[in-house]
Amino acid sequence: xxxxxxxxxxxxxxxxxxxxxxxxxxxxxxxxxxxxxxxxxxxxxxxxxxxxxxxxxxxxxxxxxxxxxxxxxxxxxxxxxxxxxxxxxxxxxxxxxxxxxxxxxxxxxxxxxxxxxxxxxxxxxxxxxxxxxxxxxxxxxxxxxxxxxxxxxxxxxxxxxxxxxxxxxxxxxxxxxxxxxxxxxxxxxxxxxxxxxxxxxxxxxxxxxxxxxxxxxxxxxxxxxxxxxxxxxxxxxxxxxxxxxxxxxxxxxxxxxxxxxxxxxxxxxxxxxxxxxxxxxxxxxxxxxxxxxxxxxxxxxxxxxxxxxxxxxxxxxxxxxxxxxxxxxxxxxxxxxxxxxxxxxxxxxxxxxxxxxxxxxxxxxxxxxxxxxxxxxxxxxxxxxxxxxxxxxxxxxxxxxxxxxxxxxxxxxxxxxxxxxxxxxxxxxxxxxxxxxxxxxxxxxxxxxxxxxxxxxxxxxxxxxxxxxxxxxxxxxxxxxxxxxxxxxxxxxxxxxxxxxxxxxxxxxxxxxxxxxxxxxxxxxxxxxxxxxxxxxxxxxxxxxxxxxxxxxxxxxxxxxxxxxxxxxxxxxxxxxxxxxxxxxxxxxxxxxxxxxxxxxxxxxxxxxxxxxxxxxxxxxxxxxxxxxxxxxxxxxxxxxxxxxxxxxxxxxxxxxxxxxxxxxxxxxxxxxxxxxxxxxxxxxxxxxxxxxxxxxxxxxxx
Amino acid sequence: xxxxxxxxxxxxxxxxxxxxxxxxxxxxxxxxxxxxxxxxxxxxxxxxxxxxxxxxxxxxxxxxxxxxxxxxxxxxxxxxxxxxxxxxxxxxxxxxxxxxxxxxxxxxxxxxxxxxxxxxxxxxxxxxxxxxxxxxxxxxxxxxxxxxxxxxxxxxxxxxxxxxxxxxxxxxxxxxxxxxxxxxxxxxxxxxxxxxxxxxxxxxxxxxxxxxxxxxxxxxxxxxxxxxxxxxxxxxxxxxxxxxxxxxxxxxxxxxxxxxxxxxxxxxxx
Numbered sequence: 008x009x010x011x012x013x014x015x016x017x018x019x020x021x022x023x024x025x026x027x028x029x030x031x032x033x034x035x036x037x038x039x040x041x042x043x044x045x046x047x048x049x050x051x052x053x054x055x056x057x058x059x060x061x062x063x064x065x066x067x068x069x070x071x072x073x074x075x076x077x078x079x080x081x082x083x084x085x086x087x088x089x090x091x092x093x094x095x096x097x098x099x100x101x102x103x104x105x106x107x108x109x110x111x112x113x114x115x116x117x118x119x120x121x122x123x124x125x126x127x128x129x130x131x132x133x134x135x136x137x138x139x140x141x142x143x144x145x146x147x148x149x150x151x152x153x154x155x156x157x158x159x160x161x162x163x164x165x166x167x168x169x170x171x172x173x174x175x176x177x178x179x180x181x182x183x184x185x186x187x188x189x190x191x192x193x194x195x196x197x198x199x200x201x202x203x204x205x206x207x208x209x210x211x212x213x214x215x216x217x218x219x220x221x222x223x224x225x226x227x228x229x230x231x232x233x234x235x236x237x238x239x240x241x242x243x244x245x246x247x248x249x250x251x252x253x254x255x256x257x258x259x260x261x262x263x264x265x266x267x268x269x270x271x272x273x274x275x276x277x278x279x280x281x282x283x284x285x286x287x288x289x290x291x292x293x294x295x296x297x298x299x300x301x302x303x304x305x306x307x308x309x310x311x312x313x314x315x316x317x318x319x320x321x322x323x324x325x326x327x328x329x330x331x332x333x334x335x336x337x338x339x340x341x342x343x344x345x346x347x348x349x350x351x352x353x354x355x356x357x358x359x360x361x362x363x364x365x366x367x368x369x370x371x372x373x374x375x376x377x378x379x380x381x382x383x384x385x386x387x388x389x390x391x392x393x394x395x396x397x398x399x400x401x402x403x404x405x406x407x408x409x410x411x412x413x414x415x416x417x418x419x420x421x422x423x424x425x426x427x428x429x430x431x432x433x434x435x436x437x438x439x440x441x442x443x444x445x446x447x448x449x450x451x452x453x454x455x456x457x458x459x460x461x462x463x464x465x466x467x468x469x470x471x472x473x474x475x476x477x478x479x480x481x482x483x484x485x486x487x488x489x490x491x492x493x494x495x496x497x498x499x500x501x502x503x504x505x506x507x508x509x510x511x512x513x514x515x516x517x518x519x520x521x522x523x524x525x526x527x528x529x530x531x532x533x534x535x536x537x538x539x540x541x542x543x544x545x546x547x548x549x550x551x552x553x554x555x556x557x558x559x560x561x562x563x564x565x566x567x568x569x570x571x572x573x574x575x576x577x578x579x580x581x582x583x584x585x586x587x588x589x590x591x592x593x594x595x596x597x598x599x600x601x602x603x604x605x606x607x608x609x610x611x612x613x614x615x616x617x618x619x620x621x622x623x624x625x626x627x628x629x630x631x632x633x634x635x636x637x638x639x640x641x642x643x644x645x646x647x648x649x650x651x652x653x654x655x656x657x658x659x660x661x662x663x664x665x666x667x668x669x670x671x672x673x674x675x676x677x678x679x680x681x682x683x684x685x686x687x688x689x690x691x692x693x694x695x696x697x698x699x700x701x702x703x704x705x706x707x708x709x710x
Numbered sequence: 711x712x713x714x715x716x717x718x719x720x721x722x723x724x725x726x727x728x729x730x731x732x733x734x735x736x737x738x739x740x741x742x743x744x745x746x747x748x749x750x751x752x753x754x755x756x757x758x759x760x761x762x763x764x765x766x767x768x769x770x771x772x773x774x775x776x777x778x779x780x781x782x783x784x785x786x787x788x789x790x791x792x793x794x795x796x797x798x799x800x801x802x803x804x805x806x807x808x809x810x811x812x813x814x815x816x817x818x819x820x821x822x823x824x825x826x827x828x829x830x831x832x833x834x835x836x837x838x839x840x841x842x843x844x845x846x847x848x849x850x851x852x853x854x855x856x857x858x859x860x861x862x863x864x865x866x867x868x869x870x871x872x873x874x875x876x877x878x879x880x881x882x883x884x885x886x887x888x889x890x891x892x893x894x895x896x897x898x899x900x901x902x903x904x905x906x907x908x909x910x911x912x913x914x915x916x917x918x919x920x921x922x923x924x925x926x927x928x929x930x931x932x933x934x935x936x937x938x939x940x941x942x943x944x945x946x947x948x949x950x951x952x953x954x955x956x957x958x959x960x961x962x963x964x965x966x967x968x969x970x971x972x973x974x975x976x977x978x979x980x
Contacts (some may be wrong), residue, residue, distance in 0.1 A: 134973030134978075136926050137919035178974060233978035234949070352892065352915075490784050491846075492792045492799060514794065518784065518827075 008045055010038040016049060020056040021064050025263060028064050036071035044074045051086060057431020059093055062322050065105040073108060081163060084123050085671050087434055088162050094436050121165030122173040127161075131181050139184075140189040141376045145181070151289030153184040154299040155193055155379075165287055172240065179237045179287035182230065186222040189353075191266050193300070194382050197293040200270055204277055216282025217259060217269040220248065224260035231426065241285055249280040265382075267552045300380065306375055308388050314370045315342055316391035322359060342391065344374060344384040353378070427573065427607045428654035430647055440609040442576040447567065449594030458550045462698060466554060469702050473558045481519050489517030525709055526562040526584065526623035528614045532577065532600065532632040533567035533579060538601035540694050541633050541671065547698040548631065549581075549596045553588050555702045561709070562621060565592075568610035569602035571639050577602070578611040584621055607636040611655035611666070618664050626664045631701070633694075634672045653682045718775040718805055722767075729758070729765035729949030730898055735885050739766050742883040748836040748859040750879060756933020757863045758898075762887070763817045772856055775805045775815035779824035785831045788846055801847060810835070811840050813856030821861040822874055829878050835859050836881040842972040889921070895934055903941025909950070910980050913937045916954060919975045922960060927968050932958045950980040 008016075013034035017023065023030050037048055048070045056063035066086055073082060082102025085108060093101035124147045132145045135158065158181055167173050187193065204210035227234040241247065248256050258264065266285060278280070287579045319340060340360050347354040355374045357364045366374070379382055418448050424438035459466055481491070485496050493516045500510045529552070531545055549565060556563050564586075567579035581599065582592045611628065618626045636648030643651070656666045668679060669689040689704055692698055739762075742749050751759040760776070767774035777788065790804040809816035818824070818832070824910035834841050836859055842851040861882065863874055890898060892914050900910035914937065921931030936958045954976040959969050 129967040130970040130974060132969055132972045133926060137922050137971065139918070139922065178978075182978070230978040232976075490786050490791070492794060494792075494799070497794065497799065523959045595843060626873045 008038060008042075010050075013037050013045070013049070015343070017052065017067060020053050021060050021067070026060070030064075030067075033068050033071070037067070040071060040074055042072075047079065048074070051083070054432045054434075055090060058090055058429065059098065059101070060559065061098060062089055062105065065102060069105065069108050077108075077304055078121075081121055081123070084125075084163060090432060090434070091437050094439060100262070120168050120170045120173060121163045122170060122177060124160055124162045124164075127164075127174060127177050131160075131178060133180065135181050135185050137489070138185050138189070139375075140185070141379055142372070143185060143188065150292070151180050151184070152291070152292045152295065153187055154292065154295035155188045156299045156303070160185045160256055167243070168238070172243070174241055175324050176286060179233065179240060180289055182226060182233055182237075183219070183222060183287050184289055186225055186229075188379055189224045190222055191379070191382055192218050192222070192291075193293075193296045194266050194380070195270065196297070197291060198297075200273065204273075205684070209281070210273060210277055211291060211293070212284075213276040213279075213282055214269060214273050215288065216248075216252070217255060217272055217276050218266070218291075219282075219285060219288045220252070220256045221259035221264050221266075221269055224262075224264070225259075231262070237287060240287065244286055246283070246285045249282060251279045252276070252282065255279075303376075304380070305351040307373055309392070311370070311373050311377065311388050312390060312392035314366075314373065315389065316393070318364060318366065319359070319391045322364070342389040344389060346378050346383065348378075355384070421612065425576075425612045427608055428651040429652035439573050440576045440606070441574050442578060442609050442613060444578050444580055444613075447579045447581050447595040447598045449591055450598035451594050452597055454546065454591040455550055456599035458547045458698075459554070462547070462551060465699060466551065469551065469555050469559060472706060473555045473702070483517045483519045485511075485513040486515045486517040487513050489515030491516050523559060523561055523629065523709075524624035525616060526621040526625070527556075527564075527627040527629060527705075527709070528584075528618050529563065529565045530610055530628060530630045531565060531567045531581070532605060532630070532634075533569040533599060533602045534605040534634070534637075535569075535601050535603055537633050541599050541697075542599065544694045544697040545631055546596055546599050548701040549599075550593070551698050551702050552705060553582075553592070553596070555705065556577050557588050561621060564614075564617065565577065566610070566614060567599055567602075568607070569604065570606045570609070571603040573638075573643070575603075575608070576606055578610055578613055584617070604638040604643075605632070605634060605636050605648075606638040607632075607648070608651040608655040611652065611659055615655070615659040615662055615664055618659075619662055625709070628659055628664050628666045629705070629708075630666070630668045630670075631697070632668060632670045632672070634670070635675070635678055649678050649682055656682060667704075667708060668699060669697075717808075719808050721773050721775065722771070723764055723774060724768075726768055727761060727764040728898075728901060729761055730890065730894055732887070732890055732894065735762065735887075736766070736769070736799055738883065738885060740770070741772060743858050746840060746853075746855065746857075747883045748876075748881060749863070750882035750884045751862040751887060752858065752865055752884055753862075754889065754930055754933065755864055756935035757887050757889050758934060759887050760817075760819060763815065763860060763862075767815050770815075770858075772858065773809070773812055774817060775809040775814055776817045776819055777805050778819045779821050779828075780853050781825060782821055783824040783828055785825075785828050788828060788831055789842065790846075792846065806831070806835075807842060807844065807851065810851050810853045810857050813854035815858045815860060818859075818861040820863060822863045829875065832859060833881065834862075835964070836878075888919070889931075889934060892918070895937070898934055899937045899941050904940040904945040905941040909944060910937075910941060912950070913941055913944075913954075916958070916976055916979050919960065919979075920972060923968070923971070927965060928963055930962060932962055936961055951977050954980075 011034075014030055017030040017034055021028050021030060024334045037045055040048070046402040048067060051070075052063050052067045055066055066089075070082070087106070089101045092104050124145075126638045128145045128147075135143050135145065141155070143153065144157050145155050146159055147162050149161070150159060151161065152159055160177060160180060164173050164177050164180075166176055178610075197214060199209070201207040201210035201214060223234070223237070226237065226250050255276060258272065259268060319342075322340075343358045343361075345356045345358070347356070353375055355371065355378060357366050357370070358382075359505065374384060377388060425440040425442055426435040426437055427439040428434075431438050446591070484493050484494070493514055496511065496514045500514055504510045531549065537545060553563075553565075560586050563582070564584045565581040567581060568577070569579070570576040579599070579602075581595045582588065586592060607630070611630075614628055620627060636642045638648065659666050666683060666687065668683050669691065670679065670688065671691045671694045673690065673692070675688070675690050679690070689700075691700055739749055743766075751762065753759055754803045763774060763776070777783070784920035787805065788804045788806040790802055790807050792799040793802050794800075803811065808814075820926050821829075831842070834843060835853060839854040840857070842853065844851060875961070887980075889895060895914045895917070896907065896910045899905065899913055900907050903910070905913070917932040917934075917937050920928065925933050939961075940950075943957055944950050948956075955973055959972040959976070963969055963972070
């Protein structure tokens, strides 16, 4: 393409007429590039322009200079990173990410070999979980550090010209930050420890150096293979302790060295040359650590005390009879915890009045997390909680009231997030949909009985046809092979043989095992457009369906979906898989009311997750809907909504789930085949048919 | 060396199997056997349940008949069936009947894998009746004193579909098995595979790391059995990281990311 053609394209995509963007010079630069590079830049500019014009423009401006020097994979990662930041934090932050590309140029050689956070997070996340101690999670962040719960790594890591080495570096970073939590770097307030020095920041850096020496020695004992790699990486970059630090390093390499020793040596280290950070040591952030510790301390204390109370109760129940018989006064039982933390192995033994107690896994995890913070289990943590002795809100992750979202301070806390497919960008918008499960308020109004009366004839028919489907274990006779000899057939066959006729080979009986191993999730449209007729038909259809399904014994769940904008995606629990078809469920079906809009992707994704958790040979997701995906304001309509829904359905299918749609939208033929694929949907002309047809469709689908 | 066939009831264990007791499981099993109580062994795969049974069979000098249960195992497979031989029907005992007849140990391994109707057959054997009804023969087989019914199952795989019914489990004396404590496991691995104690210790540490991954995408961590396999490869000259990959990582998962993570753990340790 020549510059003029490119200018025209860019002007169109970037709406140059309405802005001050002068696309001419950029188009000329792009035109000078080979076709392949031109296509790459133009394609991505177009995609990103569907999200934000300014981000797209900044990309188009910078891209020609980066082509040829920056790996395409990284360029895409950088651009998508900017889009993610735009989604989460807005334009200003996204533009800051775009500007980072200018620095990329300075390190262009390494940039071709960088590893991306997303590429390493899976493997290293499992790697760090395999190591002992608290379960740390990996998150992308600006700096490499840990807050003792999470380990932050940069989006791109590129210190070495070789991808394998960059991966090793990421692994070394993770191991070093894990070692900080495992070997007690944060068992004292580091800010306070450094505050007495004239330059506290420098003191913190020197202390970090001391700890790096100590922890390196710990890693050398614990993970010698990794330590060798770390030494190699360091040597490749010419890193080592500064002059004069050797005696300190030797002292900290002793197996018994701990944080106290590093703190004791801080004065000496402060007088020495600056410790230049090693490639994998990251940063120390005492503030982040303190915040995480604050959030954790009371929660863990309460949880442990409640768990101990449970253990005690179990124990007392066991011992009760004996104690009563002996007539001795009961003393208050005492828990003690002893930690064995040697040779890298952390064992915590819990005893009750001197006798060992086998704590369950969650108590073990709690004990080791507390030990990591304090280096012991503080005695006040070992007092079992009494009734009303604690704040239950500290006990678990309390589900927040989904209705409180729009009251007071806006929050996304406690919600589940789902990606959404952006067809323009041809990529996911990460954690875009903020989803909450809500209860449907039950309505006790005899709707169930009225429906059964209304469709009495149909119910009878349904019962018959569904009962016929219910396959039962039965013995099949005269089989060619089976579990046992069919004596009758054998006698006949022997008689035939004597008679000179040919013997039948069907001489066995076989037990026909009939197991309908099906789980089905019904996803019911509760958008505003279902108000009235459709809503009623849906509710009636659900009642009839439930009656039929109860006969079959298939596991099923019913959820309604609706929402308004991506921030308020709501899934209404009507019946979960584990719940019996009770009066409560019947009342909830009766309570289904039309809500807001039809955002479908999140609902499909969430129900797919639920289905994945169910053990069944066949998993089916059936949508009852009255129209196309559509939402208010944030662009979830037309092709965008259809493409996201289609993608969610593809994801479901990849997970082995069979989606199917029952709709009453007469225009559905335009988009349903595209979303569900041919023969995976059915269009009813008349909403009144819904109750009549839905069970029948289910029968055909699953038999 | 030629393979030789052996009828199940002749399967006496001649040589003492290597077994390190973890607690008082030997005494409990013996007491249960003396009192003619059936035994249930619970525990994760590869933690030594089958070895324990072999050891007890050797110790009590009883034949050991092991049946590995699977989802097509029927009651007939256990009790016996008529077969057609030369135009006549002949009754053939199943392994359970054989064990009852000779008064040996019948060990139903991973019993929850068997079909549900199979369980009903063992019920009268597992309570104080100690009889095996053979409906097709119209006979009732009374178990002699030596007979012992032992079953095993892995609560780690517990699901709605694969769980022991209360009516079954409440007939058994239960012994809980778990991976041995680190020191003991080290001794087992060293003794069974022939690696140096230091190498056995690293293998055990590695196993512990994989066990930490249980519930994060891994169903089970590395069992003692897998460690012994890895140890044998190492003793045979295979590099430890390679041995762990083949004998442990590949055995516990097929997931690419998980394999890579386990590989990173082993390369960190050795």
